[in-house]
Amino acid sequence: MPDYPTVTFSWKIVTVLPSEPPLGRADVFNQSPNTRLFAQFGVSLRDGYVPLALTPTVRFHHALLNLLRRKNGITVAEQKFPYKIFIPQFNDEVIVNLKVRLFLPKIVSLTVALSPLRTDLEPGWLIRSQRLGELTPIMNIVNGTLAMSQTMDHQISENSDFRYRLRIKPFVHLHAVSSPERFRAHVEQNLSKYVGIFIRNPDYEGMDRRLCDRIITKNAEYNLKSAERLLLISKQGVLYVTPSGRLDDFASQHLPRIHDLVEVALVCSAYLENFHDFRAANADLADFFLCKIRTLIEKPDLVFRESVTNRHMWLQLCDEFVLKQQLEHASASVIQLIQEKEKYFNQFPEWWKLSDFGYLLSRSVLEASELHLHFVDDPAFKDMIIDDYIEARRSLAAKNYKAAIVLCGSIAEAVLTFVIVKQNPGLDPDTLYKKGFDDLAKMAKERAIIKDSALLSLLDSIRLYRNMIHPGRAMRSGLTADFSKAQIALETVNLLLKELEKLST
Numbered sequence: 001m002p003d004y005p006t007v008t009f010s011w012k013i014v015t016v017l018p019s020e021p022p023l024g025r026a027d028v029f030n031q032s033p034n035t036r037l038f039a040q041f042g043v044s045l046r047d048g049y050v051p052l053a054l055t056p057t058v059r060f061h062h063a064l065l066n067l068l069r070r071k072n073g074i075t076v077a078e079q080k081f082p083y084k085i086f087i088p089q090f091n092d093e094v095i096v097n098l099k100v101r102l103f104l105p106k107i108v109s110l111t112v113a114l115s116p117l118r119t120d121l122e123p124g125w126l127i128r129s130q131r132l133g134e135l136t137p138i139m140n141i142v143n144g145t146l147a148m149s150q151t152m153d154h155q156i157s158e159n160s161d162f163r164y165r166l167r168i169k170p171f172v173h174l175h176a177v178s179s180p181e182r183f184r185a186h187v188e189q190n191l192s193k194y195v196g197i198f199i200r201n202p203d204y205e206g207m208d209r210r211l212c213d214r215i216i217t218k219n220a221e222y223n224l225k226s227a228e229r230l231l232l233i234s235k236q237g238v239l240y241v242t243p244s245g246r247l248d249d250f251a252s253q254h255l256p257r258i259h260d261l262v263e264v265a266l267v268c269s270a271y272l273e274n275f276h277d278f279r280a281a282n283a284d285l286a287d288f289f290l291c292k293i294r295t296l297i298e299k300p301d302l303v304f305r306e307s308v309t310n311r312h313m314w315l316q317l318c319d320e321f322v323l324k325q326q327l328e329h330a331s332a333s334v335i336q337l338i339q340e341k342e343k344y345f346n347q348f349p350e351w352w353k354l355s356d357f358g359y360l361l362s363r364s365v366l367e368a369s370e371l372h373l374h375f376v377d378d379p380a381f382k383d384m385i386i387d388d389y390i391e392a393r394r395s396l397a398a399k400n401y402k403a404a405i406v407l408c409g410s411i412a413e414a415v416l417t418f419v420i421v422k423q424n425p426g427l428d429p430d431t432l433y434k435k436g437f438d439d440l441a442k443m444a445k446e447r448a449i450i451k452d453s454a455l456l457s458l459l460d461s462i463r464l465y466r467n468m469i470h471p472g473r474a475m476r477s478g479l480t481a482d483f484s485k486a487q488i489a490l491e492t493v494n495l496l497l498k499e500l501e502k503l504s505t
Helices: 058-072 123-129 135-153 183-189 193-199 207-217 249-273 273-282 285-300 308-320 323-331 333-346 357-370 377-395 400-422 429-435 438-445 453-469 470-476 481-503
Strands: 007-014 029-033 051-058 082-089 092-103 106-116 166-173 230-234 239-240
Touching: 007 123, 007 249, 051 058, 058 135, 082 135, 092 135, 092 249, 092 470, 106 135, 106 183, 123 193, 166 193, 166 249, 183 193, 193 207, 193 230, 193 239, 207 230, 207 377, 230 308, 230 481, 249 273, 249 285, 249 308, 249 323, 273 285, 273 323, 285 323, 285 357, 308 323, 308 438, 333 357, 357 377, 377 400, 377 481, 400 429, 400 438, 400 453, 400 481, 438 453, 453 481
Parallel strands: 166 239
Antiparallel strands: 007 106, 007 166, 029 051, 051 092, 082 092, 092 106, 230 239
């Protein structure tokens, strides 16, 4: 081992993508469930927010290496990670490694790790070097990776820029800062300096000693088992300081685990902050993952039951990132609804193995609770209605308003026809299927299938909105598709199904 001090930098980087990436494509990433993230903490996978590991392909590396040549004038000899890159800010060549995880629906987490660098322990340099945005080649690797995570395509747009959307937490390991015999005395003499490096405060010499004491006290438990390490953890990141000599198993096994725990906290915070946006796109999927996060935050004694240290660190991170308060704020208006759905959520103990989990989850919840389809005794017909309804909700969330309205009109026509035929077996189904929406609504009124005049008016609105599918009619009527019309169409379908449900009770 070298007898001079070294520093190893790594970062956890979390961002919420602008839209859900198109999964299933293997152009730039191979995708597989990353169950190890939670398994390493002894967390039951039923309770874990299991991500997808995105493993870069050959096309990913070709695209990224071209980006580095174009943006930085850097030619990298390696064709896959780890890369060997000269970093101007370090005036040195470093080995760069990268791991990518996707937490559904659209949270990406990157782990960027550099090889050890020689250092003179100058605090200002150590503080500046933690600022990932100033390490231009590394930042371009991050930006290019996120751009490809968004599109799942190797074509990187010149306009792709994620730097203002990033949550970045550094990990700093300072090794060989003194001999083992002098380590404790060295730490005591330089405590303000190390806390300054940890919280990135260049004015550490003028810092109030009480701030140092609070940080040391908060992390005291992690430093009890060994006199040859200083470990500090907070929402600022992680600092680990060790004396010269061979590194023990703690550095190789426990430190990556600690940094992963910071990643989980960061992801949970990002999810809770964006929960209502996620819910607007897919309420069932958003509620499902909120349940996973809720379990991690509210039941740490059960979830992290195998390790007191892991549990203590997780509780500290929950406090640092105010996760409990974020959870209460995010779930306040929907907690009762989510609790009602949990019995359906429990039907998917290994959800991460399902390629189209979001669709299957929505289908299960809709079939069992939200959609009133007990009056439909034809399984194939029921499947068609559920599929169209899910697609209509997706279209509304994706702002495809015309598609949502057309699908709602199709659902209304289909169920009206089904009920009229069912109640009047003497009618010729083929003739009935050829009738228009207006004729079906009139027949439903005449046969007392629909008695609510307000519902009939809403159905007439859907009929008018559906005219937008014909360009000529749309131009003559002046109708345009928008969120309000699409939402009205979807709610009208809900009301219609409830009305038809009465016929079977």
